[in-house]
Amino acid sequence: xxxxxxxxxxxxxxxxxxxxxxxxxxxxxxxxxxxxxxxxxxxxxxxxxxxxxxxxxxxxxxxxxxxxxxxxxxxxxxxxxxxxxxxxxxxxxxxxxxxxxxxxxxxxxxxxxxxxxxxxxxxxxxxxxxxxxxxxxxxxxxxxxxxxxxxxxxxxxxxxxxxxxxxxxxxxxxxxxxxxxxxxxxxxxxxxxxxxxxxxxxxxxxxxxxxxxxxxxxxxxxxxxxxxxxxxxxxxxxxxxxxxxxxxxxxxxxxxxxxxxxxxxxxxxxxxxxxxxxxxxxxxxxxxxxxxxxxxxxxxxxxxxxxxxxxxxxxxxxxxxxxxxxxxxxxxxxxxxxxxxxxxxxxxxxxxxxxxxxxxxxxxxxxxxxxxxxxxxxxxxxxxxxxxxxxxxxxxxxxxxxxxxxxxxxxxxxxxxxxxxxxxxxxxxxxxxxxxxxxxxxxxxxxxxxxxxxxxxxxxxxxxxxxxxxxxxxxxx
Numbered sequence: 001x002x003x004x005x006x007x008x009x010x011x012x013x014x015x016x017x018x019x020x021x022x023x024x025x026x027x028x029x030x031x032x033x034x035x036x037x038x039x040x041x042x043x044x045x046x047x048x049x050x051x052x053x054x055x056x057x058x059x060x061x062x063x064x065x066x067x068x069x070x071x072x073x074x075x076x077x078x079x080x081x082x083x084x085x086x087x088x089x090x091x092x093x094x095x096x097x098x099x100x101x102x103x104x105x106x107x108x109x110x111x112x113x114x115x116x117x118x119x120x121x122x123x124x125x126x127x128x129x130x131x132x133x134x135x136x137x138x139x140x141x142x143x144x145x146x147x148x149x150x151x152x153x154x155x156x157x158x159x160x161x162x163x164x165x166x167x168x169x170x171x172x173x174x175x176x177x178x179x180x181x182x183x184x185x186x187x188x189x190x191x192x193x194x195x196x197x198x199x200x201x202x203x204x205x206x207x208x209x210x211x212x213x214x215x216x217x218x219x220x221x222x223x224x225x226x227x228x229x230x231x232x233x234x235x236x237x238x239x240x241x242x243x244x245x246x247x248x249x250x251x252x253x254x255x256x257x258x259x260x261x262x263x264x265x266x267x268x269x270x271x272x273x274x275x276x277x278x279x280x281x282x283x284x285x286x287x288x289x290x291x292x293x294x295x296x297x298x299x300x301x302x303x304x305x306x307x308x309x310x311x312x313x314x315x316x317x318x319x320x321x322x323x324x325x326x327x328x329x330x331x332x333x334x335x336x337x338x339x340x341x342x343x344x345x346x347x348x349x350x351x352x353x354x355x356x357x358x359x360x361x362x363x364x365x366x367x368x369x370x371x372x373x374x375x376x377x378x379x380x381x382x383x384x385x386x387x388x389x390x391x392x393x394x395x396x397x398x399x400x401x402x403x404x405x406x407x408x409x410x411x412x413x414x415x416x417x418x419x420x421x422x423x424x425x426x427x428x429x430x431x432x433x434x435x436x437x438x439x440x441x442x443x444x445x446x447x448x449x450x451x452x453x454x455x456x457x458x459x460x461x462x463x464x465x466x467x468x469x470x471x472x473x474x475x476x477x
Contacts, residue, residue, distance in 0.1 A: 140241075193249045392437040404438070
């Protein structure tokens with residue numbers, strides 16, 4: 001097994017105290033529910049995750065699902081039919097989520113929309129007096145995530161992030177093992193998401209689903225004339241509506257890396273590089289992306305690969321790795337420094353939806369396994385890495401090392417780069433023709449969720465909104 005880099009960094013802790021104080025609040029502003037009282041729920045968004053929500057909620061006897069909502073009524077019909085198959089009554093099916101928020105009988109809302117709707121749907125639900133479970137990533141940009149936290153605090157609502165690994169008992173035990181110092185000094189974590197993502201096709205007029213209201217679907221995003229072959233799902237790969245694979249699947253492992261390292265805030269700096277390589281299609285986001293997050297004494301390296309690739313490790317199958325002076329933790333298992341399994345962690349898991357509903361009844365934010373502040377900070381890491389990438393410039397593969405000279409840990413950065421270059425070569429990408437986009441190395445203000453001396457990057461912390469689908473500014477909350 002290759003040796004692992006464990007370098008020294010200076011830890012940023014200014015935001016930690018503020019984050020802890022926010023997260024330990026007990027909600028007192030909202031009405032309470034008895035332990036046996038049924039809650040009335042609505043599911044907003046009826047795609048893959050919306051169906052998963054329906055399947056999970058149908059198992060629970062203490063909740064009634066009154067609404068399913070989607071701008072595409074065909075999708076709402078599908079989730080309604082699924083609930084009937086699961087021996088649940090047919091819910092009301094609506095296109096406009098504001099109908100749900102106007103119904104005072106609805107207690108809890110489950111947001112499973114495309115990314116660009118997550119924040120505003122959550123904020124409107126909270127303002128209408130609902131508690132909210134919001135899918136990952138909880139926002140489309142950094143500012144939106146902070147607004148959710150502020151609105152949840154102001155209105156005294158319970159808000160859970162859909163980063164469900166936080167409810168895994170064995171993983172929580174692994175995190176405690178590190179917190180107790182048993183893994184030694186842990187300075188490096190890796191987020192690894194390797195999965196096949198083929199071409200989505202070249203530009204063509206997008207055929208709108210026959211029962212979809214595009215105005216309601218676009219919501220906060222521009223109503224552009226779409227040029228992709230498939231309307232649903234492929235919104236992930238366009239900046240107006242999605243956040244690429246980094247904000248799609250890597251958010252889960254980044255969240256675990258941040259949790260295991262005990263990190264709060266956005267760190268000291270970020271740099272990201274990659275590209276959409278191996279084929280030509282109409283999508284905008286990278287299918288190959290590396291992001292390096294500097295937290296001072298600790299760092300997170302995120303790797304996303306969409307082309308065919310060998311596994312990160314020949315024997316350890318994991319999406320996150322923690323490297324300590326006394327061993328390695330991957331997934332929920334402990335390995336020695338040579339990669340030999342020592343033991344698997346054990347612990348009682350909790351259904352993530354049940355955890356949310358229990359907190360709704362107790363009115364204690366501290367009962368949540370993935371309180372919205374945690375979801376916001378992990379999501380924001382995806383956003384700042386994408387900002388770095390979007391402000392980058394095309395660079396030939398041979399020139400990339402020079403572009404990474406500003407990174408504090410050169411050994412770690414170059415090791416990751418060389419593995420990425422080997423991967424691209426093995427995937428058939430011509431090193432003489434291919435160009436990577438090397439992003440800006442962005443420094444982050446330690447006491448603010450903004451960058452230092454980079455107004456161009458700061459501008460991407462938020463977006464222009466389409467009336468009336470406007471995420472409120474801080475001064476308007």
